[in-house]
């Protein structure tokens with residue numbers, strides 16, 4: 001396992017292999033402060049919950065095996081900007097960088113759920129001009145704090161459904177497996193989205209080949 005702080009500043013590169021297949025997956029974590037974005041990231045990277053994480057915005061690099069294949073995850077653990085309009089809480093740079101997005105709220109914090117609702121709407125607005133949308137999952141964290149729950153599972157599920165996202169409720173504090181499912185689930189959605197794009201490119205490729213064959217025959 002590789003765990004490494006790559007940089008405090010995000011890099012806007014997307015690595016491809018020789019066949020133009022993506023060898024890296026860029027995952028952006030969004031959500032209000034204190035919801036457990038760093039806790040989820042560190043759980044995925046190290047399998048551990050360490051309690052306090054500080055306020056550092058970083059991109060972490062982690063190689064994981066899925067179905068026997070090494071996948072390089074770049075995880076941007078973002079900070080929710082303290083003094084900004086909600087309309088500025090997701091940047092176009094972040095959307096260009098991300099292959100997939102994890103939107104985190106705390107099930108004990110209604111305001112954090114509203115932040116995720118706003119961020120979903122903002123992402124949809126910002127990506128409305130581009131042809132493809134970024135795969136997303138909505139995550140209700142701190143599931144271990146049931147006695148303090150103020151956001152029902154149903155509300156989380158409905159939000160995710162309305163935005164065509166995956167949905168998970170987890171506890172970064174209590175369990176690794178649920179957190180693993182979040183990142184692997186998002187990876188699956190990213191793979192599907194790439195498959196759709198590749199499929200479209202494939203059809204274009206076939207059309208080009210067919211027209212090349214016909215133009216040769218005419219020569």
Ligand SMILES: Nc1nc2c(ncn2[C@@H]2O[C@H](COP(=O)(O)OP(=O)(O)OP(=O)(O)O)[C@@H](O)[C@H]2O)c(=O)[nH]1
Pocket residue numbers: 032033034035036037038039040050051052053054055056078079080141142143144145170171172173174
């Ligand atoms: N009970 C419980 N506490 C959690 C859980 N996940 C995170 N916390 C706690 O919630 C607090 C905030 O966690 P962070 O991971 O720093 O949250 P963050 O979203 O990265 O916060 P910012 O850095 O402010 O953006 C810390 O005290 C964590 O220990 C969880 O699943 N259950």
